Amino acid sequence: MSDHSPTSELDVTVPSVPAKTCKIRIGTNILTSLWAEIEAQFEHLAKFVVTDENLVSAGHLHDLLSSRDVPTFVISPPGETSKNIDTVTAIVEQMEKVYLGRDTVVVALGGGTVGDIAGFAAAIFKRGVPVVQIPTTTVAQADSAVGGKTGVDSSVSKNAFGAFWQPTAVYVDVATLKTLDDRQFRAGLVESVKHAVIADAGYFEFLDENLDAVLSRDCAVLEKLAYYNCQIKARVVEADPTEKNRRRMLNYGHTIGHAVESASGFELLHGEAVAIGMIAAGLIEIQLGLGDRARLSGIRNILERLHVPVSLPKGLDKERLIEIIKHDKKAINRWPKFVLIDKIANVYCQEGQWAVEVGQEVVEKVLDEL
Amino acid sequence: MSDHSPTSELDVTVPSVPAKTCKIRIGTNILTSLWAEIEAQFEHLAKFVVTDENLVSAGHLHDLLSSRDVPTFVISPPGETSKNIDTVTAIVEQMEKVYLGRDTVVVALGGGTVGDIAGFAAAIFKRGVPVVQIPTTTVAQADSAVGGKTGVDSSVSKNAFGAFWQPTAVYVDVATLKTLDDRQFRAGLVESVKHAVIADAGYFEFLDENLDAVLSRDCAVLEKLAYYNCQIKARVVEADPTEKNRRRMLNYGHTIGHAVESASGFELLHGEAVAIGMIAAGLIEIQLGLGDRARLSGIRNILERLHVPVSLPKGLDKERLIEIIKHDKKAINRWPKFVLIDKIANVYCQEGQWAVEVGQEVVEKVLDEL
Numbered sequence: 168m169s170d171h172s173p174t175s176e177l178d179v180t181v182p183s184v185p186a187k188t189c190k191i192r193i194g195t196n197i198l199t200s201l202w203a204e205i206e207a208q209f210e211h212l213a214k215f216v217v218t219d220e221n222l223v224s225a226g227h228l229h230d231l232l233s234s235r236d237v238p239t240f241v242i243s244p245p246g247e248t249s250k251n252i253d254t255v256t257a258i259v260e261q262m263e264k265v266y267l268g269r270d271t272v273v274v275a276l277g278g279g280t281v282g283d284i285a286g287f288a289a290a291i292f293k294r295g296v297p298v299v300q301i302p303t304t305t306v307a308q309a310d311s312a313v314g315g316k317t318g319v320d321s322s323v324s325k326n327a328f329g330a331f332w333q334p335t336a337v338y339v340d341v342a343t344l345k346t347l348d349d350r351q352f353r354a355g356l357v358e359s360v361k362h363a364v365i366a367d368a369g370y371f372e373f374l375d376e377n378l379d380a381v382l383s384r385d386c387a388v389l390e391k392l393a394y395y396n397c398q399i400k401a402r403v404v405e406a407d408p409t410e411k412n413r414r415r416m417l418n419y420g421h422t423i424g425h426a427v428e429s430a431s432g433f434e435l436l437h438g439e440a441v442a443i444g445m446i447a448a449g450l451i452e453i454q455l456g457l458g459d460r461a462r463l464s465g466i467r468n469i470l471e472r473l474h475v476p477v478s479l480p481k482g483l484d485k486e487r488l489i490e491i492i493k494h495d496k497k498a499i500n501r502w503p504k505f506v507l508i509d510k511i512a513n514v515y516c517q518e519g520q521w522a523v524e525v526g527q528e529v530v531e532k533v534l535d536e537l
Numbered sequence: 538m539s540d541h542s543p544t545s546e547l548d549v550t551v552p553s554v555p556a557k558t559c560k561i562r563i564g565t566n567i568l569t570s571l572w573a574e575i576e577a578q579f580e581h582l583a584k585f586v587v588t589d590e591n592l593v594s595a596g597h598l599h600d601l602l603s604s605r606d607v608p609t610f611v612i613s614p615p616g617e618t619s620k621n622i623d624t625v626t627a628i629v630e631q632m633e634k635v636y637l638g639r640d641t642v643v644v645a646l647g648g649g650t651v652g653d654i655a656g657f658a659a660a661i662f663k664r665g666v667p668v669v670q671i672p673t674t675t676v677a678q679a680d681s682a683v684g685g686k687t688g689v690d691s692s693v694s695k696n697a698f699g700a701f702w703q704p705t706a707v708y709v710d711v712a713t714l715k716t717l718d719d720r721q722f723r724a725g726l727v728e729s730v731k732h733a734v735i736a737d738a739g740y741f742e743f744l745d746e747n748l749d750a751v752l753s754r755d756c757a758v759l760e761k762l763a764y765y766n767c768q769i770k771a772r773v774v775e776a777d778p779t780e781k782n783r784r785r786m787l788n789y790g791h792t793i794g795h796a797v798e799s800a801s802g803f804e805l806l807h808g809e810a811v812a813i814g815m816i817a818a819g820l821i822e823i824q825l826g827l828g829d830r831a832r833l834s835g836i837r838n839i840l841e842r843l844h845v846p847v848s849l850p851k852g853l854d855k856e857r858l859i860e861i862i863k864h865d866k867k868a869i870n871r872w873p874k875f876v877l878i879d880k881i882a883n884v885y886c887q888e889g890q891w892a893v894e895v896g897q898e899v900v901e902k903v904l905d906e907l
Contacts, residue, residue, distance in 0.1 A: 175563045175760070179683060179771040181703045181778050184554035193545050256622050256691065256698075263693040268866060291661065293866065294688060294699040294779075313549060318664060321626065323633040328626075329664040330700065333551045390545070401549040408551050409664075496638055496663065 191313065191401070193339040193393045195386040198230040198301070201338055205299060208336065209272045212297070214238075215262055217285035218276040219245035225346040227303060231276055238265045242281060247433060250280050250319050252328055258288040272297045272335070278304035278351075279311040279437075283326075286317030290332035300334040303343040305355025306438055309362065309396040310417075312337050314404040324496065325425075331409050339397070341389035353473045354438030356381065359392055360469055361445060362399045365419045368512040370395045375465075378472050415522045416514045418497075419506045420445035423530070426491040430483050435476070442475040443537065448507055450533040451525055457509045465511075479537045488534060489527065502527060561683065561771070563709040563763045565756040568600040568671070571708055575669060578706065579642045582667070584608075585632055587655035588646040589615035595716040597673060601646055608635045612651060617803060620650050620689050622698055628658040642667045642705070648674035648721075649681040649807075653696075656687030660702035670704040673713040675725025676808055679732065679766040680787075682707050684774040694866065695795075701779050709767070711759035723843045724808030726751065729762055730839055731815060732769045735789045738882040740765045745835075748842050785892045786884045788867075789876045790815035793900070796861040800853050805846070812845040813907065818877055820903040821895055827879045835881075849907045858904060859897065872897060 205214065219242035222228050228239070240258050242249050262271065275285035275298060282300050289298035302312035318329025344352060363371035373395070374381070380388040400417070407414040424444025428435050435443075449466060452458030470477050495503040504522035509515040517523045575584065589612040592598050598609070610628050612619050632641065645655030645668060652670050659668035672682035688699025714722060733741035743765065744751070750758040770787070777784040794814025798805050805813075819836060822828030840847050865873040874892035879885040887893045 175764070177561050177563075177764070177767055177771060179559040179561065179703075179767075180775055181557045181559065181685070182775060183556040186553040187551045189549040189551065191547050191549065193547075252622060252626050259697055260691050260693050263691060263697055266864075268868070270869070287661075291657075291698045291700055293697065294686070294701055315551070316664070321630050321633060323630050327629055327633055327663065328661045330661055331664055333549075394545070394547070397547055397549075401547060405550055405552060494636075498638070499640065 187333060189313070189334055189337060191337045191339065191397050193341070193390050193397065195390060196340065196342045197338065198227060198340045198343060199233070201301070201340075202231060202233070202235060205272075205274065205336075209297070209299075212270050212272045213267050214274055215265075215267055215271055216240070216274045216276060217242065217258060217281060217288065219243065219249070219278075219281050221245045222277050222281070222303060225343075227343055227346070228276060231301070238262075238267070242277075242284065245277075246280055247320070250284055252319055252321070254284055255288050255291070255319055255328075258284070259292050262292060269293045269296060272299060274299045274301065276301045276303065277307070278302065279307045282307055282312050283317055284319055286315070286332050286334065287319055287328065287330060290317055290330035295332070297335045298332065300337045302337070302339060304347055305344060305352055306358055307355075308339050308341070308344070308393050309355060310358040310400065312339070313397055313400045315408065326496075333408070337397075339393045341386050341393055344389060345384055350436065352384075353382075354436040354475055356473055357438035357442045357445070357470065357475055359396055360466070360473070361417075361419050361441065362396050364445065364466060364511060365416050365506075365508060365514050366399045366402075366512055367395065370399070371511055375469060378469065382473075412519070413521050415497075416506055418522070419508070419514070420448050422492065422495060422497075422503050422505055423447040423488070423534075425495065426488045427479065427483065429491050430487055431480060435480070439475045442470045442473070442477060443479060445470070446477050447533055447537055448505065450536055451505060451529060452507050452509070452515075454529050454533060455507070455525070457507055457515055462511065479534070485531070485534045489531065492530065497522070557703060559683070559704055559707060561707045561709065561767050563711070563760050563767065565760060566710065566712045567708065568597060568710045568713065569603070571671070571710070572601060572603070572605060575642075575644065575706075579667070579669075582640050582642045583637050584644055585635075585637055585641055586610070586644045586646060587612065587628060587651060587658065589613065589619070589648075589651050591615045592647050592651075592673060595713075597713055597716070598646060601671070608632075608637070612647075612654065615647075616650055617690070620654055622689055622691070624654055625658050625661070625689055625698075628654070629662050632662060639663045639666060642669060644669045644671065646671045646673065647677070648672065649677045652677055652682050653687055654689055656685070656702050656704065657689055657698065657700060660687055660700035665702070667705040668702065670707045672707070672709060674717055675714060675722050676728055677725075678709050678711070678714070678763050679725060680728040680770065682709070683767055683770045685778065696866075703778070707767075709763045711756050711763055714759060715754055720806065722754075723752075724806040724845055726843050727808035727812045727815070727840065727845055729766055730836070730843070731787075731789050731811065732766050734815065734836060734881060735786050735876075735878060735884050736769045736772070736882055737765065740769070741881055745839060748839065752843075782889070783891050786876055788892070789878070789884070790818050792862065792865060792867075792873050792875055793817040793858070795865065796858050797849065797853065799861050800857055801850060805850070809845045812840045812843070812847060813849060815840070816847050817903055817907055818875065820906055821875060821899060822877050822879070822885075824899050824903065825877070825895070827877055827885055832881065849904070855901070855904045859901065862900065867892070
């Protein structure tokens with residue numbers, strides 16, 4: 168082995184990457200006038216749209232493009248089954264076939280799945296091109312369109328492939344929610360409840376008072392909801408864009424939620440499973456002396472008004488849930504940490520950590536009660 | 538369309554990413570003691586090795602791991618045919634099957650293809666894990682292991698999928714070059730000549746004077762070569778990590794080189810094609826009054842001593858080359874810019890641009906002469 172002579176070692180200092188701003192705009196029926204704005208913002212870039220069949224049949228793709236001739240990839244079938252690397256490959260090769268290069272912006276029109284797939288395709292096309300997100304579901308508008316998490320599933324697990332790739336702009340048109348089916352609409356609102364519970368007591372009150380207007384899809388109220396959600400998400404992402412610590416708070420209700428979602432064979436929607444996970448978190452808080460039945464009742468009450476499940480579906484095996492929790496992607500030594508609150512809008516932070524240790528026996532007890 | 542009320546717009550400011558240091562170490566026969574160093578540097582991370590069949594049969598994988606039991610993916614067959622998304626998928630799923638999570642470092646042992654594939658897999662596994670590069674070929678040690686370009690080919694074009702993903706450390710053991718086949722060894726040295734030509738007249742002299750020792754694989758001289766190369770590459774990457782402008786200088790000889798490589802059906806090795814591309818660049822420089830025959834002769838002389846081609850292979854159709862150049866990934870309006878020098882170690886920079894306009898008629902004339 169050679170000694171460490173002056174010519175045997177050197178450093179490459181990759182310079183810092185400057186801060187970047189993502190603009191979010193919220194409105195009602197803004198879709199039809201959006202393209203001109205995108206053209207103006209990305210004047211020198213070619214455009215490529217990624218959407219899915221649901222958006223086409225709901226008329227939203229037509230509202231966005233009108234009669235413009237823009238190369239477009241329509242994901243088919245819509246939903247989780249298409250969230251894989253084959254779809255990303257098809258998108259990238261389609262972009263190449265229409266001679267798109269690095270001077271392209273990808274425009275993602277759709278729900279969380281479209282945003283995840285299109286964002287990831289943008290992140291890896293020719294080493295990365297910008298992406299604009301136009302979320303059209305409650306879950307995407309509240310959560311997934313902001314923050315830059317992108318990815319697709321492997322045959323082994325969810326989001327095995329992914330990148331942090333911040334959108335350059337996010338446009339939220341709450342009028343697109345009018346065409347969303349009722350179950351999707353309600354399940355997606357669970358992420359809004361989660362935001363209120365972890366970050367904003369005023370928002371929790373607003374939700375409680377305006378839930379009927381939300382459920383009747385009153386656009387003025389939905390705009391306020393979107394603003395609350397984006398503001399909370401933005402604050403957390405700004406503090407910790409790549410989820411080293413603080414951003415973990417957004418996983419409230421998600422550890423048991425993901426396990427329940429998976430154990431249900433994805434018969435439960437993500438938001439439905441997270442609702443169960445939030446109740447589980449509340450029960451853990453009671454076990455650990457961080458919460459009480461009254462607070463949990465308040466949260467359960469809102470979730471029940473959304474008609475999402477608040478207890479384990481019959482037939483879900485507890486042993487299997489524990490096994491899945493042990494395989495959680497954030498698990499270290501085969502057991503994950505949990506995000507808990509000690510009051511509404513206050514995540515319990517222990518020794519600077521936003522996710523804390525909870526013994527397996529506590530979780531087992533809670534699952535019995537759930 | 539709603540008016541721009543105070544609750545209709547907000548910004549997410551994604552904070553700046555701090556500068557990051559990549560440590561490069563160069564030596565002879567350091568492979569056998571490297572693992573202890575990697576264990577020390579990445580104490581809290583699981584390790585996963587990506588390599589190919591050539592490295593296994595040359596004994597280098599054994600030298601690196603000794604009898605340690607480390608999960609390893611062996612790319613098969615070695616080379617460009619495996620540089621596709623299916624190999625990346627297989628790597629990611631293999632990592633999942635052995636229960637690896639985000640607390641993993643990928644160790645890439647091999648040539649440029651291994652480094653590109655493994656680096657890209659690391660970039661997109663669970664939204665990114667660190668990668669260590671251990672390049673074992675002349676081209677990887679001189680060029681591809683440093684600088685963070687990763688990617689794989691699609692069925693349409695090369696490096697259609699990719700990411701900038703800087704390695705955390707690069708270990709160059711020049712003794713691994715001893716097992717490299719002669720043609721690969723010589724072709725890879727073309728990138729060294731390129732570095733000298735664009736950036737360092739002293740290095741150009743060093744190469745000229747020491748080429749016999751290089752070709753006899755004298756490890757002391759190869760270490761110096763590696764140091765020159767890494768220093769030049771590091772300087773350029775530090776100034777422009779994501780190739781907005783200055784980093785383009787590394788594409789010297791590559792625009793026509795890539796076209797020749799592609800037109801040969803990849804029968805020519807990358808370095809061989811770049812050698813022809815460098816001569817073409819020299820001829821363009823003469824046409825534009827930026828160079829003379831004497832300077833070009835000096836460069837041609839070194840390339841000839843490497844036994845790499847310095848003129849177009851017979852049967853290569855000029856029209857076809859022009860067509861391929863029009864499809865260059867950096868082309869704008871179907872014609873790329875070119876990197877040229879106005880003297881050894883001085884890239885011609887016009888109005889702040891490191892790649893400049895060259896008319897199609899000039900290129901056609903040069904191809905006739907080539």
